[in-house]
Amino acid sequence: MSIPLLICDDSNMARKQVARSLPDDWDVEISFATNGEEGIAAIKAGKGDVLLLDLNMPVMDGYQVLETIIKEDLNTMVIVISGDIQPEAHQRVTSLGALDFIQKPVNKTKLTEILSAYGIFTQHNDEEKSLPAAIEKPPVTAPAPKHSELAPLTKAAETVSTEREQSEEAFFLDPELRDCYQEIANVAMGQAGDLLARLLDVFVVLPIPNVNLIEVSELSMALSDVEEQESTSGICQGFIGAGISGEALLILNDSSFKDVASLMNYKYEVDESTELELLMDLANVLIGACLNGVSAQLDMPFSQGHPVVLGQHKKISELIATNSKKWKRTLAIEISYSIEDYSIKCDLLLLFTEESMRTLNNKISYLLD
Structure with a gap:
């Protein structure tokens, strides 16, 4: 009898x-x-005697699924x-009944x-293969198609180069490519969060990364929730690889400085x-670890430039304006x-x-081949 196995992850690439x-x-x-909501429904439908579960998901995350x-x-x-590879994340999921991480x-x-x-x-x-008797289940009458999502994704990447030749039409991010970028960012984000968690002895709350192709003039709009709340301070650091260049920005709410100083044992x-020293230290941890995570997945080393202060105690729009032309x-x-x-924050x-x-x-x- 086939074992009903459920893979629950918001990323198509990860699944x-x-x-x-x-x-x-x-x-x-x-x-x-x-x-997670779809995952619970599938388990109730008999499709998940074994569940391979992600943590960071919309609607219902992995922790909520376990609960x-x-x-x-x-x-x-x-x-x-x-x-999310923080030690605390591992402990939390096993305390909620997960077998392993x-x-x-x-x-x-x-995995094997x-x-x-x-x-x-x-x-x-x-x-005939079956689960241990403790979790034996009757056959599922209408199972999901076997390996239904295993078709190659390379078509999405191939179409981008064609679209690119069409001037303004090239400024478009295919949904499947967006998913791939988001999953790469998710893994890199987790590595940076783990480093920060170990350094400060805290639990870092990780979001679902937001990926967009945008005009830089729209960046302040993308961060409008921060813009409306308070002033910020920011660091910018350039990076370059073979055929790739960009910049990393770390923007910290000014209200965060006191807590950051306390956790990093600064006399605030x-x-x-x-505050600038604290900002630099935080940027070194998060920017360095995140870029290393992206670099490792792409198998492409990045060289990082010197960090530059965008500004202190300014609105997001003022920080972004510093380099908007570039x-x-x-x-x-x-x-x-x-x-x-x-x-x-x-x-x-x-x-x-x-x-x-x-x-x-x-x-x-290449990764998806």
Whole structure:
């Protein structure tokens, strides 16, 4: 009997990567869910005796899924596969009943080892495969199509170069490419969040990265929630790789300085030089780790320039205006970090030039082959 296995992740790219990483010749009936609410519905429909679960998702995240499984006593075995690799995240999901935790991007060998360790997958077993008796379920009468989402995604990347030749029409981000950029950013964001969490001994709340192709004049609009609330301070740092160039911006709400100083063991004083030092330290951690995460996934090293102060105690629009003529159009990846139980909020933006898109798309196409 085939094992009903559910992959729950909001990223199409991640779902396909996980499906491709399953043990070879494993008799499973694969279903997919794009958020936690869909995942719970699929489990109730008998499609998830085994659940491979992401944490950062819209509608209902992975933590809420685990809480619902406990509350409603749903019969499933859960392994979390996430870019959020903080020690606290690992502890929280296991306390909520997850069997184990695997970091993204998923490693096939590691996944097979964990599935084998819990008796979910038995190697070299050509007989009827089933789960341990404790979670045995009757056959599903109408299972989802087997491996229904395993078609290649390279078409999305290939079409971009054609569209690019059409002047203004080139300024367009295919939805599947957006999903790929978002998943790459998600993994890099998790690595940076993990470093920050370990440094400050806190739990970093990670969002779903926001990816858009925009005019730089629209950046202040994209960050309008910060703009309306208070003044900010910002750091900009350029980076370059083979065929790729861009700048990283770290924007910190001014109200965050006191808590950041306390966590970093600074003797806080209302002094711009101290605040600038804190901002630089935070930028070194988040910008460096996030760029390294993107670089590792693309297999392309980035050289980073010296950080430059955009301004202190200014509105977002004033910070952006400093370099607006230089940036023009950009692929903008926005990550809004916050820290649980503290009034700390900072935005990290990775801005890639429009000319970098061809190289980026080719790299993504290679990843998906």
